[in-house]
Amino acid sequence: MNRLCVHTITTKPLSIEQAADAYPKAGIGGITVWRDALVGRDIAAIGRLLRDAGLNIVSLCRGGFFPHTDAQGRQAAIEDNLRAIEEAAALGAPMIVLVCGAAPGQPLETSRHQIAEGIAAIEPYAKAAGIRLAIEPLHPMYADTRSAINTLSQANDLAEQLDSPFVGVAVDVYHLWWDPALQQEIIRCGSNGKLFAFHICDWRVPTRDLLLDRALMGEGCIPVKQIRAWVEATGFEGYHEVEIFSTEYWAGDQLVFLEKIKQAYIHHS
Numbered sequence: 118m119n120r121l122c123v124h125t126i127t128t129k130p131l132s133i134e135q136a137a138d139a140y141p142k143a144g145i146g147g148i149t150v151w152r153d154a155l156v157g158r159d160i161a162a163i164g165r166l167l168r169d170a171g172l173n174i175v176s177l178c179r180g181g182f183f184p185h186t187d188a189q190g191r192q193a194a195i196e197d198n199l200r201a202i203e204e205a206a207a208l209g210a211p212m213i214v215l216v217c218g219a220a221p222g223q224p225l226e227t228s229r230h231q232i233a234e235g236i237a238a239i240e241p242y243a244k245a246a247g248i249r250l251a252i253e254p255l256h257p258m259y260a261d262t263r264s265a266i267n268t269l270s271q272a273n274d275l276a277e278q279l280d281s282p283f284v285g286v287a288v289d290v291y292h293l294w295w296d297p298a299l300q301q302e303i304i305r306c307g308s309n310g311k312l313f314a315f316h317i318c319d320w321r322v323p324t325r326d327l328l329l330d331r332a333l334m335g336e337g338c339i340p341v342k343q344i345r346a347w348v349e350a351t352g353f354e355g356y357h358e359v360e361i362f363s364t365e366y367w368a369g370d371q372l373v374f375l376e377k378i379k380q381a382y383i384h385h386s
Contacts, residue, residue, distance in 0.1 A: 121382050122147025122175045122356035124316075125154045128371045133163055135371075137170040143375040147356040148172045150208060152179065152201065160207040168209065175356050176251070176314060177201060177210040182218035183235030184228035184265065191231060194218070198239045205248050212249040212313060214287050219265040228265035229275075236279055244283045251287040251313040252276060256295075258327055269293055269302035276311045287314035288348060289360065291331060294320065294339040300347050307351020315348050316360045317341055317386055331361045333377055335385030345386060357386060 123145050125136055133154040140148055148167060155163060167174055180201040185191045198213075205213050217232045219225065236250060243250050254272040255264035266272050272286040286306050293299055306312045319337030324330050334341045345357065359378050366374050 118144050118379070118383070119146055120355075120357050121145050121379070122149055122173075122358040123375070123378060124149040124151060124178065124358060124360040126151045126178070127359055127361045127378070128374065129367050131371050133158065134166065137166050137172065139372060139375060141171045143372075143379055145375070145379070146171065146173055147175045147358070149176045149178055149214070149358050149360070150174065150210065152177065152204065155204060155208070160204055164207065164209040173356075174208060174210045175358060176212040176214050177205040177208060178214040179216045179253075180213045180239075180250070181215040181264075184218045184220040184223070184231040186220050186222045191235065195235060195238050198235070199242055202239065202242050202246050202248055206246045210248070212251055213243070214251050214253050214314065216253055216255065217264045217266045219260055219262055221261050225260060225265045229271070232265060233275060233278060236275070236284060240279065240281050240283060244281065248283070249313055250284050252284070253287040253289055253314075253316075254292055256292040268296055268298070269306065270298060273302055273306050273309070273311065276306070277309065282310070285311035285313035287316060288312065288344075289316035290339050290341055290344050291316070291318050291320060291360075294344065299344070303344075303347045304351060307348070307353060312348065312351055312353050313355070314358060315345070315353060315355060316358045317345070318359060318361045319385075326364070329362050329364045331363050333361065333381040333385075334359075335381050341386045357382070
């Protein structure tokens with residue numbers, strides 16, 4: 118249980134203040150904060166609230182979305198990522214998860230080039246703030262607008278290309294479980310010191326919605342325990358972060374849901 122982290126988006130109906138109260142009561146010690154939960158709040162004060170509640174702030178989610186078909190859009194994305202770095206520093210989060218983005222009006226190769234340029238542009242600011250940047254490859258079904266980085270191999274290539282101790286990858290089982298090269302790419306990023314984060318949930322069968330129907334561990338077809346073993350074999354000692362987008366679970370009692378998360382984590386991950 119001391120490795121369990123929950124993303125605020127997982128319990129979306131709870132305010133950040135309610136999460137600060139509910140997570141520790143459920144025995145959860147880590148929290149990844151989504152930026153929407155901080156809107157209109159004193160971010161530094163929220164950071165203190167979370168730490169005073171006994172929660173370890175694992176990361177801020179999310180930065181990224183670098184590609185655009187025009188220079189103005191790309192610059193706006195850089196500026197938003199610099200704001201994310203400021204927010205992470207104020208919150209006390211040591212890492213930002215990057216959902217890299219894609220622009221459907223241009224080739225994926227162009228988007229990937231713009232992603233590399235974008236991360237390179239913000240890396241000095243992240244380094245100065247002491248905040249790591251975790252590139253999260255997304256399932257190919259999101260290659261249209263959410264991410265042109267769709268395999269762990271691509272994320273590893275990009276992290277190696279950028280060659281910074283502050284740039285690594287986030288392994289999310291929902292996005293990567295299908296990849297036949299997953300084990301070797303986990304070994305690769307682990308041996309390179311680039312495995313920054315590990316996100317878990319499950320793939321419901323049949324999936325009713327490709328975005329908003331993630332399942333609890335043990336409810337679907339992802340071999341979560343096997344992937345966790347590969348991750349931990351690299352020496353990874355970070356949190357196991359439960360990240361679930363689910364209209365079904367959001368519609369229910371979030372305190373009951375937290376107990377289900379805990380049981381699923383104990384028995385199926």
